[in-house]
Amino acid sequence: MQIKLKSKVSLKIRNFNLRQLACSLFREAASGQNQFLEVPFILNVLVFPTIFLFSLTGLCSAGSGVLISVMGKVEVISGGKTALAKSGRTLASGDLIKSLGGTAILVLASGKTQTIKDSQEYRLSEVSGGKIIGLGARLASALSEAKKERKGPFVRGMVRAGNGFKILYPSNSSILPGQLKFDWIGRENKVEAKIEVKSVDSNFNDSFSPNLDSETIIWPETGSKIVPGQRYYWKVSGMNLESMEESPSKLKWFRILTPNEVDELKKELQQIASIKNIQPADKNLLKAALFYSFRLDHKVLDLLRPTQKLGQLGESGSEILVAVKKRMEGV
Secondary structure (H helix, E strand, O other), X not given: OOEEEOHHHOEEEOOEEHHHHHHHHHHHXXXXXXXXXXXXXXXXXXXXXXXXXXXXXXXXXXXXXXXEEEEOOEEEEEOOEEEEOOOOOEEEOOXXXXXXXXXXXXXXXXXXXXXEOOOOEEEOOHHHHOOOOHHHHHHHHHHHHHHHHHHOOOOOOOOOOOOOXXXXXXXXXXXXXXXXXXXXEOOOOEEEEEEXXXXXXXXXXXXXXXXXXXXXXXXXXXXXXXXXXOEEEEEEEEEEOOOOOEOXXXXXXXXXXXXXXXXXXXXXXXXXXXXXXXXXXXHHHHHHHHHHHOOOHHHHHHHHHHHHHOOOOHHHHHHHHHHHHHHHHOO
């Protein structure tokens, strides 16, 4: 086998372009199209050992994007196959979007938007798509992950549920700083409730007895410090006055976003807010996908449940909602 260094620092093995293979396999792994491929395998086996002069974003710089809004009839031609366009579909360089009287809006990987309407056609290219970075890539990844999460196995909580308490918040979700509170179903007929919080990473182990008459139960100021970025597990237990039996809840986890994560989230929310000419339901889908990528699952529910009640959720929104509910029930 001969390896020659070509112009533009592209490696070829005889007539075979390894650069194209690595990018192609990376996209398949990232989109979930090939269940036998994982992104770390592509990076470690193909990309890093052979194309060490490129960063990953520079290597796979072909255009990509996500359809965020489809109204009316629009087609996507990809790999020689034609299908009706749907909101949430990820697109790759070379894909053709055709308006058949309908309107489609896509977010390119660079974060820019493109509208196709009035029988127009639009083909994604390296120039139009840009590098696989930014909001477009995050949305594509979140939608792909939600689809796999929805189809994957369901993992039950690590502690058996009692007959009384059911945790509502936080339930297997990241949360924003300043939003840590504890809520559950089953306070009635219970006394001397106790909230226990543990962390495997830092050997954190603390508890307190809340005032059940309080509308909002928060972590006490005298309690141990809860550090952003670490995962904590919690449960609530109490005595049932009728049965005189203790009824612990399932164990659930929460994690507070770090300051850097909060800054990144704010920037991308501003980017979504700047997108014009899309329906509120489609903008909520973008926000939900963004929150999903940060595991802010309670915020995903707050956004998508009203849209679901209005019958405007769509396939991608439904997949995210189902995936979130599944994640919040497991551990």
